[in-house]
Amino acid sequence: MDKLVKGKTIQLANGKTVTEKRSWVPVYVLLILIFTWLAMDVTRFNFSTLMTRGSQFFVILGDMMPPNWGFLNRVWQPLFDTIKMSLLGSLVGALVAMPLALLASANIVNNRFIAGFFKLFLSVLRTLPTLVTALIATFIFGLGTMAGTLAIFLFTVAYVGKLTYEQIESLDMSTFYALESMGLTRLQAFRYAVLPEILPTYLSTSLFNFEGNLRYASILGYVGAGGLGIILNERLGWREYANVGTILVVLVVTVALIESLSEYCRRKLQ
Secondary structure, three states: OOOOOOOOOEEOOOOOHHHHEOOOOOHHHHHHHHHHHHHHHHHHOOHHHHHHHHHHHHHHHHHHOOOOOHHHHOOEEEEHHHHHHHHHHHHHHHHHHHHHHHHHHHHOOOOHHHHHHHHHHHHHHHOOOHHHHHHHHHHHHHOOOHHHHEEEHHHHHHHHHHHHHHHHHHHOOOOHHHHOOOOOOOOHHHHHHHHHHHHHHHHHHHHHHHHHHHHHOOOOOHHHOOHHHHHHHHHHHHHHHHHHHHHHOOOOOOHHHHHHHHHHHHHHHH
């Protein structure tokens, strides 16, 4: 780009001539502003509406305070359903992700077709939004936590599987090949040479994924997949904002506790 627009020529004291580099920051800023304006125009984003109606957010927030603590008895069971969906889907998904990551690792299978197929499979899974997967699952398995668990399971397989095979492919495989040359099978060589290298990161990734799945599971009830989302959707529909406040407080505290526990475990794994 410097060749398109020449910078200012400067004559130094020693007689040497140099060309000052042209800064393209103003051009980049202008392009960002243009694309932002185009995006606002296409999406019909309106600042005046945001300013005039945005105050309603604080009105609703005020209606949520104080929460209706008498509603807690109705929250516990959906909360446990949300935790169970997240835990089961994350656990089984992480276990399934490991063999799929092996098959997607070109330096393990030594077959580009097989590795490419499983990489494509994991990529396709990652493109499916969790809410859409849960909605499809409700048509197959009916309303309830089964659909939510399946959606979380598929997301976990894709997320953990992709990060794991990327880590495997970045490893130095000299020890792996040395063990193979000594007569060990490929699976045995993986167990002794590769698994100890990737296990801490694999477990840390699985824990981090569980944190995110807990938040996702709390809204899967909007499509009938069980958990807190069902009663949250109901209470919002009935404008029972004090009960909504109770649900949100319980959810925030639960997520904070699980994140703290997960962070502690991940620090121990490092």
